[in-house]
Amino acid sequence: MSQISSNSYREGRAALVICETINTAKEIYEELKSSIKGEIILYSRSDKESLSKIDKELEPGDVIVATNLAGRGTDIKVSKKVNSNGGLFVILSFLSENTRVELQAFGRTARKGKPGSAQIIACTEHLQHDFRSATSLEEAKITRNRLAAEKISSMMDDVSEMNLREDLFSEYCETLHDIYKKTDGDDRKVIVAIMNEFWGIWLQIKSEDIEQRKKSELQQSLKKDLSVARQESSSQTSPCSSIYHYINFGNIFLDDKKWENSARLFDKAMKQDKSWAAIAFYSHAYCTIQLSKGDYLTQAKEDLQKAQESLKYLCEECLVCLQFIKMASVDSGKGEPSSLEKQMTSKCSMYRFFDKNITEAIQKIDEIKEKGRDAIAKKSPVFSLVSDADEALQLEADNLYSRGLKYVFSVEEKPRFCWEGLVVFLLGVLQIVAGALLTVFTVGTLAQIGMGLISEGISDCIEGITAMVTGEFSWKEWAIGKAISIGVSIISFGVGKIISKGFKAAKTAIKAIGKKLKSLPKFLSKQVKQSLSTVTKTNMKNAVKHTAKKIAEELLFYGLEKAEEKALEKILEGIKNEVTKGIVKDVKTNLEKEPLATLVDHVVLLDLLNKDQLRHVLEDKDIKKHLLSTYKQLGKSALQPLYADLSWQNKLNSSIIKVLDSAAEGTKEKLVQF
CATH class of the missing domain: 3.40.50.300 (P-loop containing nucleotide triphosphate hydrolases)
Structure with a gap:
């Protein structure tokens, strides 16, 4: 102042x-x-x-x-x-x-x-802690200058260490530059990722030598170690003994469909640490199915079971973290879940989807083994496990992708040519030919039996073609169907009728031959040949017409049956979707009005408080009868809107049935005219 x-x-x-x-x-x-x-x-x-x-x-x-x-x-x-x-x-x-x-x-x-x-x-009280022991300002300045000099000296040491690290990093960059020149594609990505990880681990191991400024020793060691690591990476060996390095190498061969090389690298990853090798076991099972050597289905199943066991460790780790996060959220008093809680919840859900995929593959392998058939594995991107609309799950799928799970697969029965179907088809052809010949050469007496053989032959041909297309056939089912068909024929025509027709046919044939022998001196005269030729041609023409008609009918009704099945599937799917939407909408609306936790607590409390009253109500027959009628009325009123919303499916169903019926009738008329 x-x-x-x-x-x-x-x-x-x-x-x-x-x-x-x-x-x-x-x-x-x-x-x-x-x-x-x-x-x-x-x-x-x-x-x-x-x-x-x-x-x-x-x-x-x-x-x-x-x-x-x-x-x-x-x-x-x-x-x-x-x-x-x-x-x-x-x-x-x-x-x-x-x-x-x-x-x-x-x-x-x-x-x-x-x-x-x-x-x-x-003021002395306001001085820094290191200066407070000074008795005068000059002494405080001397202490300050000494500390500043020490700080500058330490900074110069840091600068020296930074220069050494810069020189070592330059050496590493030269190695990386050479890798980029000599590799490309997935090989480059995997090798560069491995070398980056190796570089970070090397710096940690050599940290004491770096602090001691052992420049020449460090430079020599780095050159040698980088050369060894590069050679190992080029030969699909992990210099860090990492599971994920072997998985990435295996994925390269997997994309090239080199199943044996890929399986060998996945096997190396599995041997590193079985507890955390879920992805390696899973991918190895895929390669085993693709190779299809020996008892490959049993081997693939064992790999999938081990993958499931390993996946449990990841799930347990995730669940424990999630529990701690929820406990911390409760202590903090926050009502809404934190971003970390949402992330861990999505991770747990992603693991459950992966586990479900493994379970389905194991079940399918068991089914195929029971049939004694072969299997194939169809792969798809790992992102296909979850919905594209769920961004959180897609991020977790990307996390699995970065750890080496590029694909997931489904197991299916391997398509095969059904030789049984071919045999049945040929039997059908023989039946058609036999029926046609029987109709032609028995002068019409066994025409009905011939036509029955033609019908059975056409049915067997269609069944044989279907079996050859789908690869599915059962002799047992075919025999049962054939027995039923023959039984129906016997019931329809009667055994006696068939026998009498046989006698009549024989008698007619004998009479015809006797008359011809009596009236004609020479059996093989020109006139007889012409008449027999005319009859044969006429019968053959009629048989061919009937056969063509029967084939067209069978094919048409087979196609209409398949079309009707598809239409009914679509209708039922639409009904299912509409009902699901309605139920989900009602549930969401109710949950918005009253949270689920509160509702559950309320129900539990009511159950504890009113248990005696509920027992009394149910024991009274009049009250019980009244309650049942009330619930029936409530049920009818609740289902009525759903039924009303599905009226368009009912109309569509009836319209399709009418169209199919009219098409069948029109086709029958054309066939009759034909």
């Missing part, structure tokens, strides 16, 4: 008070505001408004309270009166960590030959 106030020999000066922190500057500003006769300015920010306050010249009695911002390159202007009274008076209210800051602050005054002075005014 004495420096900025007027006295007997001079007028007042202007002052600049430099504080260590913004809070200290504000406190001093508030303390001085009432006692300063001139203008007092707070300068703690370097924005335009603050700069405009100190842009004008300071008059005698004016004071600026500022942080160290004013001590770095800020030009404080003072009036001629201030310069004539001794210039700007600078007060440094703290002992800086080094001399540079102190000199910068003092340099705000006595600039360009103008007068000025500066002073440090600091």
Whole structure:
């Protein structure tokens, strides 16, 4: 105050008070505001408004309270009166960590030959901890300068270590550059990823040598170690003995359909650590099915079971983390789940989808083994396990992808040519030919039996073709169907009728031959040959017409049956979707009105409190009867909207049936005309 106030020999000066922190500057500003006769300015920010306050010249009695911002390159202007009274008076209210800051602050005054002075005014309690033991300001400065020198020396050591690390990194970059020149595609990605991991591990191992600045030894060791790591990576060997390195190598051969090489690398990953090799076991099972050697289904099943066991460790780890997160959320009092809780929940869900895929593959393998058939594995991207609309699950799928699970697969029965179907088809052809010949050469007496053989033959041909297309056939089912068909024929025509027809046919044939022998001296005369040829041609024509008609009918009704099955499937699927939507919508609406947890708690409490009352109600027959009628009415009213919403499916179903019936009738008419 004495420096900025007027006295007997001079007028007042202007002052600049430099504080260590913004809070200290504000406190001093508030303390001085009432006692300063001139203008007092707070300068703690370097924005335009603050700069405009100190842009004008300071008059005698004016004071600026500022942080160290004013001590770095800020030009404080003072009036001629201030310069004539001794210039700007600078007060440094703290002992800086080094001399540079102190000199910068003092340099705000006595600039360009103008007068000025500066002073440090600091309280011992406000000094830094290392300076408080000093008995004077000079002793505190000596301690400060010593500590600053030690800090500079430590920084120079850090600079030396940084230079050494930079040289080692340059050596590693040269190796990487050579890898990029000589590799490409997936090989480059995998090798570069392995080398990056190896580089990080090498730095950790050599950290003590780096601190001791053993430059020449480190450079020689790095060259040797990088060369070995590169050779091992090029030969599909992990220099770090990492499971995921072998999995990535296996995936390269998997994309190239080199199943044996891929299986060999997955096997190496499995041997590293069985507890965490779920992806390796799973991918090895896929390669085993593709190779199809020996008892491959049993081997694939064992791999999948081991993958499932390994996956349990990942699931348990995830669930434990999720439980701790939920416990922490309860303690914090937050109602909504945190982002970490959502992430762990999505991870657990992703593992469940993966586990479900493995379970389905094992079940399918068991089914195929029971049939004694072969299997194939159809792969798809790992992202196909979850919905594209669920971003959280897609992120977790990407996490599995980055760990080596590029594909998931489903097991299916291997398609095969059904030789049984071919045999049945040929039997059908023989039946058609036999039926046609029987119709032609028995002079019509066994025509009905011939037509029955033709019908059975056509049916067997269609069944044989279907079996050859689908690869599915059962002699047992075919025999049962054939027995039923023969039984129906026997019931329809009667055994006696068949026998009588046989006798009549024989009698007619004998009479015809006797008459011909009596009337014609020569059996093979030209006229008889012509008449027999005409009869044969006519019968053959009729048989061919009937056969063609029967084939067309069977094929048409087979096609209509398949079309009707598909139509009914679509209708039922539509009904199922509509009912599901309605139920889900109602459930969501009810849950929004009343949360599920609250509802469950309420039901449990009611059960505990009103158990005796409920028993009493159920024992009373009248009350029980009344309750049943009430529930029936509620059920009808609840189902009525759903039934009304499905009216369009009922109309569509009836329309399709009418169209199919009319098509069948029209086809029958055309066949009859034919």
